[in-house]
Amino acid sequence: MQTPTHLPVDTIRTAIPDDTLLVEYFRVRDRILVCLLGKKTLEILPVTLETRVAGFLRLLQFQLSKFRLDRQYLERFQDSLVRATQAHLKELYDELVAPFAERLKARHLVFVPHGLLHYAPFHALFDGQAHLIDRHTVSYSPSASIYALCQTRSANVSGPSLVLGIPDPQAPAISEEVQAIRRVLPQPEVFLGKDASEDILRSKGPTSQFIHIATHGHFRQDNPMFSSIRLGNSFLSLYDLYQLKLPVELMTLSGCSTGLNVVAAGDELIGLARGLLHAGAQSLVLSLWDVHDRSTAEYMRAFYGFLQQGKSKAEALREAMLHLRASYPHPYQWAPFILIGKA
Known part of the structure; x- marks a missing residue:
């Protein structure tokens, strides 16, 4: 794994359990696309623009950075801080997950981020009622091939x-x-x-x-x-x-x-x-x-x-x-x- 490893799609599919879906993002110019890969699923869909996600991710990072402030401030404004953070998690959900949310039928989701999305907490993204972790178990992988290799290791x-x-x-x-x-x-x-x-x-x-x-x-x-x-x-x-x-x-x-x-x-x-x-x-x-x-x-x-x-x-x-x-x-x-x- 010191150098990039690429496995055929069929090999990756054999390593994916029935109740698991790989959600792999990639970028073409400024457009972010997603590949949904499961045991019997293979779809590639357009999602959003990277510039939009970058802006929402910066806002989330700003909210999280407030935890470096004084503890009294955090305790006093805890409720408003939670609401503000959830609002940004909702914005990211709307950009990165909502366009294909109805296709997420699997119990376990494996996110394969790309570029700046490696800092996105997909498990915490918020749809307005629940976080993704409320509805699914979630893991991550640097690539679909590495995910498959880890299953048999x-x-x-x-x-x-x-x-x-x-x-x-x-x-x-x-x-x-x-x-x-x-x-x-x-x-x-x-x-x-x-x-x-x-x-x-x-x-x-x-x-x-x-x-x-x-x-x-x-x-x-x-x-x-x-x-x-x-x-x-x-x-x-x-x-x-x-x-x-x-x-x-x-x-x-x-x-x-x-x-x-x-x-x-x-x-x-x-x-x-x-x-x-x-x-x-x-x-x-x-x-x-x-x-x-x-x-x-x-x-x-x-x-x-x-x-x-x-x-x-x-x-x-x-x-x-x-x-x-x-x-x-x-x-x-x-x-x-x-x-x-x-x-």
């Missing part, structure tokens, strides 16, 4: 759960997050601060079933291959990820994103996902924006708890979102995480 079905946490003054809640998930993950092996080193990841990662890394990321828009995630004693670059062997069932990075206030086309996110998938991970949970507070700890505790109850990854992530939304109604807190790969 073997991964560790047993082994320890490796948890690495690198707290700092900007993200003090990482310690709370690590302590929360160690109580629900099977066979947890936890390393904090300087102990959460690259050597630990290289030595213990290949035999782990789950890997969870709570940290910050540094992204190089000018050269995505030198984007990196912070470990206890070093930075692990995207180039380094390509050299790792991590055949895990699930790898979660709860703090690696550029944040929606950064103007980028999504290539860094694609690169990070490709690097982790190239290392052998069957599935990934990544964040579209940074949320390092108590909501993240509760989110991850709920997610892994539902996973241990036997739910699929997509079902567990959906249940965690709905659980968190009851206490944290703003999408900034309940909708930052996406599932990539096998659902």
